[in-house]
Amino acid sequence: MFSIATQQQQYKTYILADETAGAYLEVVPERGGIITRWQVKGEEILYLDTERFANPELSVRGGNPILFPICGNLPDNTYTLNGQQYTLKQHGFARDLPWVVTEQATKDNAALTIVLNSNAQTKAVYPFDFQLVFTYVVQGNTLEIQQQYHNLSSTDLPFSAGFHPYFLTGDKNQLEFAIPSQEYQDQKSKEVHPFDGNFDFNRDEIDFAFKQISSQSASVTDHSRKLKLSIDYDDIFSMLVFWTIKGKEFYCLEPWSAPRNALNTGEKLTLLAPGASHTASIKLTANFF
Template sequence: MFTIAVQQQQYKTYILSDETVGSQLEVVPERGGIITRWRIQGKEIFYLDTERFANPDLSVRGGNPILFPICGNIPDNTYTHNGQQYTLKQHGFARDLPWEVTDQVTEDKASLTLVLNSNEQTRAVYPFDFQVLFSYELQGNILEIRQQYKNLSSTSLPFSTGFHPYFLTDDKTGLKFEIPSQQYQDQITKEIHPFDGNFDFNRDEIDVAFKQLTSQSASVTDNSRKLKLTLDYGNKYPILVFWTLKGKDFYCLEPWSAARNSLNTGEHLTVLEPGSSYTASVRLTADFF
């Protein structure tokens, strides 16, 4: 049986449940349309820094933040369009703005659809008209995120999009990675390194991008939690970013549609013609063993 309940916590929270298998999803539309929690039989999939989440002035560190209209940052947080300079902070504004719920479904799955429309606030930093629709779908141990991006402008709409999921882990040294690439670029030094399936978790920060992907699926097995997570991202996401900080109980494996600074470089940048739309989907499967 599938249900959607609404709770007034610090923020209005939508709780999607598949009661047959005991899976549950929590979504907070007004805090960037974010999924904050995903549980299967009481076991948390996502990490959440509750102190940062409670402070609306801080970006959320946890759950599954939305990246739009850029992934990563751009130099000095600025770019130029039609001779005018704009300021756009890291990962864009979608993760900070309130989204609006437009539809709920509890037949055959629990599905919640949210929308983010361009407004005066977005146009001040990104001079385009758009509509972004997300449907979060929960069924068994699978979370699917269906997306639609619409260009409502009279000019072309340049953007990149992605997700920044924070996966909870007890012991990073017990993680086994199956990432379909033999090399990555260090996002800090820009150096290219071969990838043999392992990371040096003694480093203070790991921030790397896999750009030579040979398939559209990756997985991480967490032996300490007896959990295998599979990420299926389709051909709309040609880049995977891995990020973690030493001493923190999370790692992030992030599907990006374009590279850091693509708004300036054009690398993998999506450009929508006026009136056109673009769809994409990301699926996460959580298997405890």
């Protein structure tokens, strides 16, 4: 049985449920369209820093923030377009702006569609007309995020897109990684290193970009939780970023369509022709063993 309920917390929260499977998803459209909670069989899959979430001045650390129109940060938070300089903060603005619910469905699954349209606020930092249409779909132990990127401008729409899921974990040393790459770039030092499947969790921060991936699927097995998480992503997502901080009960494995600073360098940047659209999907699956 599928259902969608709403609850007025600090923000209006939509609760998608597959009650037969014991799966629940909480979405807060007005706080960046973010998923704040995903629960499967009574177990929390995502981490959420509730104090940061409660403060609208702070970016959310937790859940699954939406990255658009950039992933990562720009040097001095600036990019140049047609000789004019613009300021755009890390990961773009989609994760901070209110989204609007346009559709709900509970027939074959629980599905919630949310929309973000360009406006005066976005055009001041990113001078394009666009529409993003995302649908969150819950069915069994899977969560799918269907995406539509529409260029409503009369010029090409340059963008990168991605997600920043925070997965809850206890003992990081009991994590086993299946990341389809043999090397990563340290985002701090910019050095490239071979990847043997392991991370040094004694480091204060790990921020590694896997720019050369050999398949559109990755997984992490958390032996302490007896949980295997799989991420399947369309080919627009050309890379994965792994990020975690020492002493925090989360790790992030993030599908990105392009690396940091792509608006300036053009590296793997998506260019949508006027009036064109691009559809994409990522699917998360939580298997307990």
